[in-house]
Structures are given as structure tokens and as C-alpha cells.
Amino acid sequence: MTFRLSGKRIAILVAEGVEDLEYFVPLMRLQEEGADVVTAALDLEPVRGKGGLVITPKATIASLRAEELFGLVVPGGWAPDKLRRSPAVTALVRAMDETGKTIGIICHGGWVPISAGIMRGRKATGSIGIKDDLVNAGATWVDAPAFREGNLVWGRVVADIPDFCRELVLALVSERD
Secondary structure, X not given: OOOOOOOOEEEXXXXXXXXXXXXXXXXXXXXXXXXXXXXXXXXXXXXXXXOOOEEOOOEEHHHOXXXXXXXXXXXXXXXXXXXXXXXXXXXXXXXXXXXXXXXXEEHHHHHHHHHHOOOOOOEEOOOHHHHHHHHHOOOEEOOOOEEEEOOEEEEOOHHHHHHHHHHHHHHHHHOOO
């Protein structure tokens, strides 16, 4: 069996209220490809997803360095509203973007790149609830289940997770060394 992302470290950012499926499905899909997936949060305390599942972070976001990561995933739910307030989160997202590394963003996850200041002139999708936020940040709204523009991979909502994961893996595999 070939693991297309073997040895590649990819972080998934979580906080209280993360959308459980938007965390767990990409986590498992990336693990299927052999990625070393690290769950990172603002601290190391367990967080509870919107659906009640408990997630135990393995690293703090402040300890992550863009140069040590191959990719980044920002799931939705209410977690992005908490994450975007952290300078460590926005600095990491900016650093990943500046180096062209893949960032997967789904549903309300779009709040994080908005607060990182990287949306002007780019296409984006997500929950209809953040459409105005994305547009006001200078993005062009696209009503599509999932797509990739440059290093950003977008997914709309939970129902679009299969399309999002497919685009995410394709983007990461195309960036392999």
C-alpha cells in the first residue's frame, strides 16, 4: 500500500465548539494517506466538539512553526471564532500562506484567514453564515461544495466533507517533495 503523505506533518486547529465531523473526517482521511497529523489547540486541555465528542490536543498552536508543517486544516463550528482571536493562530496562518503551504478551510473556518488578513482578492466558500464576512474581507464568494485556489482548499459545509477531503488530499499530494 502506498501512503502518499507519509512523513508529512499536518496540523488541525481546534477549540471548544469545533464541528466534530469537520475535524474527525479530515483527520482520518489524512491518516489514511500516512500523514503525521497533530491536533493543536490554544492549550492542552480537552475540547468538546459541537456534537459532544471530546478531542485531546497534542500540541499548543503557539508551539507550531510553519517551517515544520506540511499543511494546516481549519475545521468549522464555533471554534474558529475563538481561534481567530489568538495572535499565535493568525501568525501561523499568515506564515503558512506566505510560504504557499496548503491550508484547508471548511464551513466557519473561513473566519480564521479573514482575521489573518489573507483574503483580499481570493475566492472562498464556507457556511452561508460567513459569506458577508468573507466578501467584506475582500474575497469573492463561490457557492461550490469544495475547490482549490492556489494553496487554499475550501469546503462549504458538513455535507461537502467528501469533496473537501478529496480536494485537500489532492492539494497536499501535489505539494509533495
